[in-house]
Amino acid sequence: MTNIGPLRTAVVIGSTRPTRLGRGVAEWVATDPNPDLDLVIVDLAEMNLPLLDEPQPPAWGNYSHESTRAWSAVVASFDAFVLVTPEYNHSTSAVLKNALDHLYSEWSDKAAAFVGYGIDGGTRGVEHLRAICSELSMAGVGPQVSLSLGLDFRDGRCSPREDQVAARGRMVAALARWGGALRSLRSTPERVGDETRPTLECPELRPRAAAAMNQLIAGLQAGLDNADADLFDASFAADVIWGSPYGATLNGIDALLTVHRSLMATGAAPASRFRIVQLRAAAPGVAVAHVQRQALGEAGEGFSEMALYVLVERNGRWWLAAGQNTPITNPPSR
Ligand SMILES: Cc1cc2nc3c(=O)[nH]c(=O)nc-3n(C[C@H](O)[C@H](O)[C@H](O)COP(=O)(O)O)c2cc1C
Incomplete structure (x- = not known):
């Protein structure tokens, strides 16, 4: 987590199916040129998180599995998130919900933006995701991107319409504003005099x-x-x-x-x-x-x-x- 410079922002791929569209969506999101965000793709398919298997509630922060501690270190290292979610049965994906459920304080007081995709733009999936993130004390920005399977994908590839680029720009601009504001909220214990304590985890x-x-x-x-x-x-x-x-x-x-x-x-x-x-x-x-x-x-x-x-x-x-x-x-x- 950083206190100066661009916001370290995870673009989280919320689907893991072998034929998923999610990877292409995240890659398109990560091409946004906003200089206030450093967009890094985080692929849940590579995290190998089991279904939640921690004996204690994540809010206690006392993790007993290395898989959870690894995920905790990854999430803690980011200032903000773009959650890329498919719509599965009118909700977000189980794999993204499971990844969110694994942790608690690592998400808190951080800004989140939402990119949904599905037959109707994935908006119902995003609505559920917003409620979950709110419970985790994340600040969900209003502008979002909704990609339609029929209009924003071609030959199985993410190929958004022109106005989606503008929507993405509005979304990341809002994320940069809120993410920047929240950084100061989180920053108090991270400062020593005029200096910023570094986060050492890589x-x-x-x-x-x-x-x-x-x-x-x-x-x-x-x-x-x-x-x-x-x-x-x-x-x-x-x-x-x-x-x-x-x-x-x-x-x-x-x-x-x-x-x-x-x-x-x-x-x-x-x-x-x-x-x-x-x-x-x-x-x-x-x-x-x-x-x-x-x-x-x-x-x-x-x-x-x-x-x-x-x-x-x-x-x-x-x-x-x-x-x-x-x-x-x-x-x-x-
Ligand atoms: C289990 C499942 C449920 C789905 N339910 C919905 C749905 O409720 N609404 C919708 O618009 N699309 C639905 N779809 C279509 C997905 O939005 C579409 O397959 C999309 O590509 C899924 O994202 P992914 O390819 O990254 O997994 C569903 C797909 C799957 C696999």
Whole structure:
């Protein structure tokens, strides 16, 4: 999300059928030349979101699935949205509703514009979509684009009439106005004095960062399961910085491996499962994550930890640059 320059605006393709018209519609929308918007196509077909499977309501923002966290990072990185929806049975598509339902605060206080298409211009689909977006505290701009299957498509391709270009222009101009106004509403915590805090997440880097972090976790899991410190530390850089849950700090793999070999020999860490709690793909070749080690078995049988891990890519391989472990305990009572 940005506070200066053009509004980072997602053009969300709301259909995923293999023969869909939606992709062509979104591509046409993204050609609008308005300089106040940076239009980026977001294809739900590439997001692979399952039907909503989060145990907790999205409004709590406590996501347990990587698919949700990835979608959250993508949506959070945008200032505004153009939602491109087909009309299915007089409503919007299930896939777009599902994508909206997955998140909550990531949509809030952001402007939305609507492009509908269908036999009658997709207006009934857009009406439903407007109501849904309103519940998510999105500001839906009035001007919209309604493309008719009979008049704005030719040979299965999006080929809008001339006056649709003007309608698109009115719509994105309204989106730029409202999106700009809402940016200041959202901006307070993002400013430090005269400076703007940057959003570090780069959605396009996320799949590689997530794969690297999962590979690290697989090594930790195998190391712990086999009581093998060398396996556990196989992805650690030579100059890794490590913090134990009790405040001791270690510098470098030699010191760390010595400690881990001795801990593995005494079985200090209980049988556990590792999982990514949250991940930041902050820059090319940099991944930062909270990783939980949850002790298995009855409560109290072993201690669990929350680690902060930093991975850095070097020559095509990812290495642990830093790790800090914190024991998971009950907070002190007040
Ligand atoms: C399940 C389904 C329901 C549809 N219902 C409507 C409808 O209620 N009104 C309408 O105008 N078109 C309807 N259509 C036609 C779609 O608007 C048209 O097929 C359009 O290309 C769908 O978008 P897509 O190709 O991006 O999936 C329906 C199509 C599908 C597949």
